[in-house]
Amino acid sequence: MSSFDSSSKPRMGTWALALLIILGYVTVLIAFPPRFEPVEGETSSLLLFIGRFHPIFLHLPVGALGLLCLMELGCLTRSGEEKLGGAALLTLLVGSAGAVMAVLAGILLSREGGYAGGNFSLHQTLAIIGTSGILLALVVRMLGMGQEERGLLHFYRALFFASFGLMGLGAHFGGNMSHGSKYLTAHAPEPLKSRMIAMENWMLGFVEKPKAELETPDTLPPAETPPVGATSSDKLVFQHVLMPIFEAKCNTCHNEDKTKGGLRMDTYALLMQGGDSGESVIPGKPDESLAIERILLPEDDDEHMPPKGKEQMTADELALFRWWIEQGASETLKMDEAKLPENLKTAAEAVMKGQTAS
Structure with missing residues (x-):
């Protein structure tokens, strides 16, 4: 019988793999605690080299967990769970491992320096919270498989979709860092555009420091703002x-x-x-x-x-x-x-x- 048999509880080997992924994640956060300010001191070249793989690693969980969203919709019925549950668990394990790798590489990349501000803080925070939620969802799914009562599986799906949503939101703020804050909203239709910008600014307000007025050299007078309708x-x-x-x-x-x-x-x-x-x-x-x-x-x-x-x-x-x-x-x-x-x-x-x- 396969470790990913949809009709039975996960076997010990599957639990061992899940535990290994979770322990790896905890080890990463302890060994390389997330930082939200520029890191003082030098980071080894090997760690920075690993960090450069962050853009590559993050595509693995996005693809796997995106596919899992569709699979879980097919698992909503008992017959669907019996057919797809094992494959869904395997996909969740792959996505979880990929998310841990992406978090590790992202934390190491941030130690290269030059990363700060609200978009960075939200990108890192939401990625960590989302990954933690995905790992918790993994445990809940495994506990719920093979049970007559489907309450745990319903809770798992709610937790999974919420966690994946947080990861997606974190990815948006990462996109702001790479492509500029107007990248996603520039061509969005109204009123969606205004609402997206308002929501983004509301979230940034929780993590951004008040912007102090920048001093310009005394020899330079303040810039004049052209009047409305200026040529x-x-x-x-x-x-x-x-x-x-x-x-x-x-x-x-x-x-x-x-x-x-x-x-x-x-x-x-x-x-x-x-x-x-x-x-x-x-x-x-x-x-x-x-x-x-x-x-x-x-x-x-x-x-x-x-x-x-x-x-x-x-x-x-x-x-x-x-x-x-x-x-x-x-x-x-x-x-x-x-x-x-x-x-x-x-x-x-x-x-x-x-x-x-x-």
């Missing part, structure tokens, strides 16, 4: 031309949640502050500015920005960035004051219209 000439070069470029090409790695190299590019003050390697922008000196230097490196260079595989800056976008630095890297420079060459003026207007500068 393109009244708009600011930094806010309305460069920031959309940074948002599309740079900020997935240089934002509040993910600060690669200690650099953030989501505000003017933080861009000018630079990162771990020094000043990213030196006003008037584009060739000495680290940001320009990294963009111009060969694409297969480890220091190249954006990384290979990510959408690269176009020639016109890079030219706009260089021109802005050359003119003094002002936060308050208006389009009508900027003496842009005609080709760059056309590129800037394209960006302000939401188009890509070629």
